[in-house]
Amino acid sequence: MNDKIPVTVLTGFLGSGKTTLVNHILTANHGFRIAVIENEFGEIPIDNDLVLNADEKIIEMSNGCCLCCAARTDLIEILHSLLERSDRFDRILIETSGLADPNPVAQTFFVDEEVEKHFALDAIVTLVDAKHVRAHLDEDGHDGVGSHVVDQIAFADRIVINKVDLVDANTVREVEKTVRGINATADIITSRYAAVNIADVLGIGAFDMARTMSGDPHWLDESDHQHDPNLTSVGIEIPGRFDHRALETWLTTHLDERGADVYRMKGLFAVDDDPRRFVLQGIHSLFDIRPSTPWQDEERTGKVVFIGRDLDRAALTRGLRSCLVR
Missing domain, CATH: 3.40.50.300 (P-loop containing nucleotide triphosphate hydrolases)
Known part of the structure; x- marks a missing residue:
């Protein structure tokens, strides 16, 4: 051993x-x-x-x-x-x-x-x-x-x-x-x-x-294992820079309504002109967005994954796009 x-x-x-x-x-x-x-x-x-x-x-x-x-x-x-x-x-x-x-x-x-x-x-x-x-x-x-x-x-x-x-x-x-x-x-x-x-x-x-x-x-x-069929994942990629405050406001509003169905969310964003990557971590109605390591040469594309029940991909995509810097 x-x-x-x-x-x-x-x-x-x-x-x-x-x-x-x-x-x-x-x-x-x-x-x-x-x-x-x-x-x-x-x-x-x-x-x-x-x-x-x-x-x-x-x-x-x-x-x-x-x-x-x-x-x-x-x-x-x-x-x-x-x-x-x-x-x-x-x-x-x-x-x-x-x-x-x-x-x-x-x-x-x-x-x-x-x-x-x-x-x-x-x-x-x-x-x-x-x-x-x-x-x-x-x-x-x-x-x-x-x-x-x-x-x-x-x-x-x-x-x-x-x-x-x-x-x-x-x-x-x-x-x-x-x-x-x-x-x-x-x-x-x-x-x-x-x-x-x-x-x-x-x-x-x-x-x-x-x-x-x-x-x-x-x-x-034992080899058989099944997942809860009602739990699904929605992954969204959106290029561009996000307005930090707009993103927090939209997430707060969305999770006030649907937080019980959102078991997990995690994401990575470019925020305004900040050189750092910002990381989203959340579970149900609780979430946190904080700066992480600087961006390197990669494209600054926002990526977020939601895992939960009855997730509306179109609504989630619209909500995230509404937080982009115009």
């Missing part, structure tokens, strides 16, 4: 803070060389643009599916290709899509001979949104939102209850109690902005194959 490359899998429902945790890990002073695999549920790739620039290798899997579906074969191929460059990194970090079931992702490391020989699953780390998780869990039904969240929490080796700054202490305790009711063994830590101690999520050796098999002897036989 000591000769194998350790792999950490990050899971968590839409907007729980996975990309924020990836950025925290990549910018921390840990001395590791990390290869990052990004997986998205969406029409256009954007997560790679939201990960901070670093020396680490970023590999995108933006095929509109998540790793727990047919794309798992793509993950095996990527892992095989990484073996040819294994001298360039010490460990691998996989950020799954917000709709991924971690079970099939974990199976990947035991169903392929080469992968099992060279890689070791270190831990499944699940992020939980302290503000929205209980509402998501209440959305019952076969293959619904609540089912996705339960699967992600239940299979975790380490659970990070994130965004505790958005709720009071009593709510945090209630969320911890709810999470513990789903997963009785995983260690639970709390965080703001996913700012955890790196030693709490990397190199923890928490995945236990024997424990997993004892809980479900047929675990490796």
